[in-house]
Amino acid sequence: TIIDGSTITSTNPQTITFLNHQLVCIDNSGYIDRILSPNDTDYEAVKATAKRKQQLLSLNKDEYLLPGFIDLHIHAPQWPNAGLALDRSLNEWLNTYTFPLEAKYQEIDFAKSVYNNLVQELVNNGTTTALYFGTIHNQANLELARACNRHQQRGFIGQVTMDNREQTPGYYRDRSAQKAITKAETFIHQLMDFNKTALLHQTPVITPRFVPSCTPESLKGLGQLARQYDLPIQSHCSESDWENNYALENYHQRDAMVLDQFGLLTNKTIMAHGTLLNQSDLDLFKKAGVAIAHCPISNAYFGNAVLSVSQILEQHLKIGLGTDISGGYSPSLYRNINQAIVSSRMLHDGVDSSLPPARRGTKVAALTAKNAFYLATVGGAESLHLKTGQINPGYLADFQIVQAPYPAFMQQTTDDIFEKLMYHTTKDNITHVFVQGKLAKEGHYATQR
Numbered sequence: 001t002i003i004d005g006s007t008i009t010s011t012n013p014q015t016i017t018f019l020n021h022q023l024v025c026i027d028n029s030g031y032i033d034r035i036l037s038p039n040d041t042d043y044e045a046v047k048a049t050a051k052r053k054q055q056l057l058s059l060n061k062d063e064y065l066l067p068g069f070i071d072l073h074i075h076a077p078q079w080p081n082a083g084l085a086l087d088r089s090l091n092e093w094l095n096t097y098t099f100p101l102e103a104k105y106q107e108i109d110f111a112k113s114v115y116n117n118l119v120q121e122l123v124n125n126g127t128t129t130a131l132y133f134g135t136i137h138n139q140a141n142l143e144l145a146r147a148c149n150r151h152q153q154r155g156f157i158g159q160v161t162m163d164n165r166e167q168t169p170g171y172y173r174d175r176s177a178q179k180a181i182t183k184a185e186t187f188i189h190q191l192m193d194f195n196k197t198a199l200l201h202q203t204p205v206i207t208p209r210f211v212p213s214c215t216p217e218s219l220k221g222l223g224q225l226a227r228q229y230d231l232p233i234q235s236h237c238s239e240s241d242w243e244n245n246y247a248l249e250n251y252h253q254r255d256a257m258v259l260d261q262f263g264l265l266t267n268k269t270i271m272a273h274g275t276l277l278n279q280s281d282l283d284l285f286k287k288a289g290v291a292i293a294h295c296p297i298s299n300a301y302f303g304n305a306v307l308s309v310s311q312i313l314e315q316h317l318k319i320g321l322g323t324d325i326s327g328g329y330s331p332s333l334y335r336n337i338n339q340a341i342v343s344s345r346m347l348h349d350g351v352d353s354s355l356p357p358a359r360r361g362t363k364v365a366a367l368t369a370k371n372a373f374y375l376a377t378v379g380g381a382e383s384l385h386l387k388t389g390q391i392n393p394g395y396l397a398d399f400q401i402v403q404a405p406y407p408a409f410m411q412q413t414t415d416d417i418f419e420k421l422m423y424h425t426t427k428d429n430i431t432h433v434f435v436q437g438k439l440a441k442e443g444h445y446a447t448q449r
């Protein structure tokens with residue numbers, strides 16, 4: 001397939017590259033082979049050949065080719081609660097709404113119906129890769145892998161570990177640290193087997209829920225598993241005062257330090273939230289190569305805080321964007337791009353930084369649409385060590401084709417077009433989604449071609 005049209009891609013946090021009349025050539029293994037511009041000598045010939053072979057997909061004038069988004073933190077089992085139950089603080093919310101829901105996934109039919117609907121919805125919203133928390137149930141987590149495969153999404157899937165009897169309910173808990181570790185190792189092998197016949201590779205992820213949910217024994221065992229199998233690791237870190245206080249009381253250390261002590265902070269670790277990380281935690285992350293999944297909608301509810309993204313970008317830490325369903329209500333990374341920008345404005349204290357910092361403010365906190373787009377694409381891809389998130393040769397052909405939601409009433413610069421896409425795109429404007437070169441969504445506009 002060759003896609004013919006305007007491309008928008010990010011290569012660093014500050015800038016985008018917007019190019020018209022590109023021919024994006026996808027090879028047989030689903031990577032971008034080359035990209036031709038009208039001044040390339042074989043441009044017309046390549047285009048004509050592709051057209052004759054019916055391999056040319058020409059975008060309409062108001063359509064744009066963007067990289068698919070990477071959701072760097074999402075709880076698949078919480079999808080039925082998205083948009084509900086946001087009236088409690090984190091610990092109460094977990095026990096009142098979230099653990100009872102997640103416990104239901106021992107019913108495999110329930111898992112199947114929720115997971116198929118969720119993955120389809122994410123793909124429809126332009127998300128081509130997702131880093132998932134599943135539940136403690138191996139079979140349900142395998143259903144999530146099947147749903148990803150069926151709907152053509154690249155999944156990173158976490159078998160959740162929670163074995164601490166003091167912080168988890170009897171109806172939803174791993175029976176012992178040893179059993180939890182065995183289940184996590186079993187899931188690794190189950191996914192390896194699954195991948196032998198899968199269209200898209202699905203990756204197992206070591207997933208201690210967070211420090212309070214786990215015993216020191218399970219944290220230690222999971223750290224060893226991650227090292228033995230060289231796997232990604234995910235958890236929640238410094239999301240709330242409650243969680244941080246738990247670590248201080250029980251380990252006499254901050255939660256980042258606790259995770260580090262058990263070998264859980266590596267170059268393949270992604271920690272969700274991090275709103276309360278201090279500078280020494282950030283230094284630790286930087287040294288270990290840990291990435292942060294920024295979840296701006298969720299943080300407004302549970303962190304009651306704003307992550308200082310600009311500070312993290314300045315320090316060159318890896319950082320991507322997550323929906324954190326159902327702590328976050330929306331499956332759309334566009335809405336999280338919007339919230340990342342809006343929340344950052346609350347941190348921003350404007351011109352005069354000598355005024356008392358009313359909101360822990362700094363002068364340079366405000367994010368732009370370009371910064372947030374970087375998080376949803378390049379930042380997420382780097383965090384997962386994937387060649388995706390950019391429209392450049394050698395990268396995976398993971399794309400979304402987006403139609404401008406509103407007409408251009410006046411002359412628009414490329415920056416204007418880009419900003420409007422970031423603020424207004426909904427799933428209805430996403431006409432096609434490609435994952436690894438294969439069509440995962442073909443919207444209702446496609447028939448017009």
Ligand code: GUN
Nearest residue numbers: 075209210236298324327
């Ligand atoms: N901390 C531990 N579990 C969870 C969860 O499910 N969601 C969020 N937002 N934070 C958590």
Ligand code: FE
Nearest residue numbers: 236272324327
């Ligand atoms: Fe979360």
